[in-house]
Amino acid sequence: MNTCSSMHRRALLAAGLLSLPAPALAQARRPPLALCTVGMVGDMVRSLGGAAFRVETLIGEGVDPHLFRPTRNDIQRILGADLLFANGHRLEGRMGDVLERARGAGKPVVMVAEALPRERLRANPDYPDAADPHVWMDPTLWAEAAAPAADALSRFAPAAAQDIAAALAAWRARLARLDAFARTALGAIPAPQRLLVTAHDAFAYFGARYGIEVASIQGLSTEAEANLARIEALVATLVARRVPAVFAESSVPDRAVRALIEGAGARGQRVAMGGNLFSDAMGRPGTYEGTYEGMIDHNVTTIARALGGTAPPRGLNGRLAA
Ligand SMILES: [Zn+2]
Known part of the structure; x- marks a missing residue:
């Protein structure tokens, strides 16, 4: 404990953490892990809560999420995360069970696209119970999809809520600028x-x-x-x-x-x-x-x-x- 500043030590003491064994203590001092399925969700969550959370992404570059099947190691990462973020609407078609298991274990699981109002979504002929999952393709929709993610992060880390709200506003502004660029560039076709x-x-x-x-x-x-x-x-x-x-x-x-x-x-x-x-x-x-x-x-x-x-x-x- 001699590496702790006295202030940090007092805070840990107040939280009752000094009585924990060393590995649990090390765990408690790490920022909470927000694990995301696809990169688009990971980038959103990192932009919103990157200062207070460790944000990691499961499905990497060039990998098709429709076909992605989590390995045993992926399942361990999912069950070890503090909160989980997915797109939903069956984009991660083979991950539904493990995400449900995480939810059943009491972890917050946020499906960012599923929180969008249904009238803004397109039908999915393959699965009548789901919408077309590819909502990130419209930056105005993706800007809206960030709201439930910001909520979940703020609930988990109330001390960071103000920073997260500011990051959400910045995210929306960046996506509005991206949308304006797309309208001009594509409007000329x-x-x-x-x-x-x-x-x-x-x-x-x-x-x-x-x-x-x-x-x-x-x-x-x-x-x-x-x-x-x-x-x-x-x-x-x-x-x-x-x-x-x-x-x-x-x-x-x-x-x-x-x-x-x-x-x-x-x-x-x-x-x-x-x-x-x-x-x-x-x-x-x-x-x-x-x-x-x-x-x-x-x-x-x-x-x-x-x-x-x-x-x-x-x-x-x-x-x-x-
Ligand atoms: Zn697709």
């Missing part, structure tokens, strides 16, 4: 080319917010295989509308998207690979694309530039990888 073709159906909220029609090879989840008739139909649309580009996704294999390009090419229509979008996972940790803001900036800039909109090559903040 000529009408016939306002069609976003991707590997799976992750962009419906994005399309609705920015007035872009979306079409995908796979549905809301990546669990079902790509189907040939669907690819044929998309090729016909690309050719008929002279769409200049289609897009791959970092968390989904790009074979089927390449089949679209080949199919259109066989019919004499040159379609480019517009780029690799971040749909259900962010970029590498420690990079700008590994943040929520960088992820959306990357998507907006890539889509706008490939389909004939306007965006600076390095995006809203000049920070996108060249």
Whole structure:
């Protein structure tokens, strides 16, 4: 205990912690662990409560959350966390049981997308009891989804509530600026080319917010295989509308998207690979694309530039990888 300042010692004494054995004491002095499923939720929670909490993310770069199955080690991390944050609406389709177990053990489990008003959400044809889970694609919705996360953090650490409220306001302001950038950049895409073709159906909220029609090879989840008739139909649309580009996704294999390009090419229509979008996972940790803001900036800039909109090559903040 001689490493403790006397003030710290007094605080521990007051909390009755000096009577705890040493490992429990070390545990008690560490900030509480907020464990998040996907990177987008992790970035949100870190932005809100990073000063008072250890914030960790379970599902990493390029990993598809629809298919993610927690290992024994992941389950231990979940059951060892102090509070848990997930997107919900079955995005983390194979984690429902373990999150329920954590809730049953009395841990706060916050499903940020499930707290949004149902009338703002889109239907999920695969699961009538759930909505389309990809709400982070609309920054105005994601700004709202931060409110229940901020509430849970403040309830857990009331001393930090003021800082968390300030961080929530800053988060909303940053996302409003991101949304304004997206409206301008994507608004400039000529009408016939306002069609976003991707590997799976992750962009419906994005399309609705920015007035872009979306079409995908796979549905809301990546669990079902790509189907040939669907690819044929998309090729016909690309050719008929002279769409200049289609897009791959970092968390989904790009074979089927390449089949679209080949199919259109066989019919004499040159379609480019517009780029690799971040749909259900962010970029590498420690990079700008590994943040929520960088992820959306990357998507907006890539889509706008490939389909004939306007965006600076390095995006809203000049920070996108060249
Ligand atoms: Zn998805």
